[in-house]
Amino acid sequence: MTSKQTEKSNSGVRPATGRLGILTPGLGAVATTFMAGVESIRRGHSKPIGSLTQMATIRLGKRTDNRSPLIKDFIPLASLDDIVFGAWDPIPDDALTAARKAGVLDERDLAPIAAFLEAIKPMPAVFDNHYVTRINGANVKTGKNKRELGEALRKDIRDFKAQHKLDRLVVVWCASTEIYLKPGPSHATLTAFEKAMDENDDQIAPSMLYAWAALMEGVPFCNGAPNLSVDIPALLELANEKGVPISGKDFKTGQTWLKTVIAPGIKARMLGLKGWYSTNILGNRDGEVLDDPASFKTKEESKLSVLHTILQPDKYPDLYKDFSHVVRINYYPPRGDNKEGWDNIDIVGWMNYPMQIKINFLCRDSILAAPIVLDLALFSDFAHRAGMKGIQEWLSFYYKSPMAAAGLQPEHDLFIQQTKLKNTLRHLMGEEQITHLGLEYYA
Numbered sequence: 001m002t003s004k005q006t007e008k009s010n011s012g013v014r015p016a017t018g019r020l021g022i023l024t025p026g027l028g029a030v031a032t033t034f035m036a037g038v039e040s041i042r043r044g045h046s047k048p049i050g051s052l053t054q055m056a057t058i059r060l061g062k063r064t065d066n067r068s069p070l071i072k073d074f075i076p077l078a079s080l081d082d083i084v085f086g087a088w089d090p091i092p093d094d095a096l097t098a099a100r101k102a103g104v105l106d107e108r109d110l111a112p113i114a115a116f117l118e119a120i121k122p123m124p125a126v127f128d129n130h131y132v133t134r135i136n137g138a139n140v141k142t143g144k145n146k147r148e149l150g151e152a153l154r155k156d157i158r159d160f161k162a163q164h165k166l167d168r169l170v171v172v173w174c175a176s177t178e179i180y181l182k183p184g185p186s187h188a189t190l191t192a193f194e195k196a197m198d199e200n201d202d203q204i205a206p207s208m209l210y211a212w213a214a215l216m217e218g219v220p221f222c223n224g225a226p227n228l229s230v231d232i233p234a235l236l237e238l239a240n241e242k243g244v245p246i247s248g249k250d251f252k253t254g255q256t257w258l259k260t261v262i263a264p265g266i267k268a269r270m271l272g273l274k275g276w277y278s279t280n281i282l283g284n285r286d287g288e289v290l291d292d293p294a295s296f297k298t299k300e301e302s303k304l305s306v307l308h309t310i311l312q313p314d315k316y317p318d319l320y321k322d323f324s325h326v327v328r329i330n331y332y333p334p335r336g337d338n339k340e341g342w343d344n345i346d347i348v349g350w351m352n353y354p355m356q357i358k359i360n361f362l363c364r365d366s367i368l369a370a371p372i373v374l375d376l377a378l379f380s381d382f383a384h385r386a387g388m389k390g391i392q393e394w395l396s397f398y399y400k401s402p403m404a405a406a407g408l409q410p411e412h413d414l415f416i417q418q419t420k421l422k423n424t425l426r427h428l429m430g431e432e433q434i435t436h437l438g439l440e441y442y443a
């Protein structure tokens, strides 16, 4: 028996046999960069940089045991070779055309996998201009009401599974950010939600129909955008009833990722914060959608939420009471997907002396997001096989605005999130959790 098999033998997790379908509502910059990257990795053209499932190790047992396998050798994850991709999009472009338009990847990376990408054609989307005002597309489903549209998505999922002889599926929302909606009565219970679908209620956005369809088909759903989607009580109820994992919201990629690295550092040193000003210029289609104030409002809520839960002003009023936090995104076409973010952080030290931290992050949004899509899909599939259901808080690591159980604050600190993620894997595989207490030194 190889050491790889030994590591995996202790758990009750169902093995990752057969093929895994990954379906993305949205075939834009993030989805195509993700698909192109996985195919390049499968062909040995690149390494899975940025992916924990592929590159990270996990320490097991005591430090002296020297056991630190790769996560993918420790838990039974689907292999990249067993993944099949599919998507929905109101714009009919195949993945090659969409990737070229997105302008994230160079032609030298796209050319060798052109035929592969060309074969991925989006299924007609459930799309309504009311929820994403800046996009118009002809590849759209019609139906007499939202229930019928949801049923059509369910059929797509079943047909895709049969056509590609898949064992399991995961859906990851990679579509545009919808306008801001607040949870209301039609989201409160599954009965109210389904009644609202029948009545074509405005409160039921397309992203909710995709989530409903996935859950009805017993398929895990991950939400990469800040719109509510699966983050409503009705769909949590459905996820629990069907025994399916869900997670969201909004991939934690550029500026917010850095925020959740720097803020815990400031707090760990008990330094004060007077203000944090964040601005971005961004020129891709996502930037164009976010140029609409209603979509930006959804994003802003998601980006603003992180600092308060990390800094806990109620517990540390002398350090963090009333700090100002401003987030701006400006659509600036010349930059394309290569976003530039500036952060000005006004901190306070000993005897109230002010200091400033300036961060200028020239990042590539979709390059940071693609490995997150992969990890979320593989971990959600793993969680499903491990018998997990409902909100997967251990996947908060990947989200700007993590879903949490009712009445609980989500955890935003990247390092606490990382510890929680790894301890969940240890727990599910029957290994001891690691607290870093070093108890081996005590009698």
Ligand SMILES: NC(=O)c1ccc[n+]([C@@H]2O[C@H](COP(=O)([O-])OP(=O)(O)OC[C@H]3O[C@@H](n4cnc5c(N)ncnc54)[C@H](O)[C@@H]3O)[C@@H](O)[C@H]2O)c1
Pocket: 025, 026, 027, 028, 029, 030, 031, 088, 089, 090, 091, 102, 125, 126, 127, 128, 132, 135, 137, 173, 174, 175, 176, 177, 178, 206, 207, 224, 225, 226, 250, 251, 252, 253, 254, 284, 285, 286, 289, 364, 365, 366, 368, 369
């Ligand atoms: N790139 C990042 O770093 C990052 C980080 C966090 C969140 N996100 C979110 O991920 C999403 C995708 O980002 P992107 O850069 O790929 O955007 P994009 O505009 O390139 O792609 C989004 C695609 O979704 C399609 N779409 C819109 N409504 C749809 C619907 N109802 N059904 C199916 N498809 C639909 C659009 O036609 C478009 O092709 C956005 O919501 C963005 O806010 C991205």
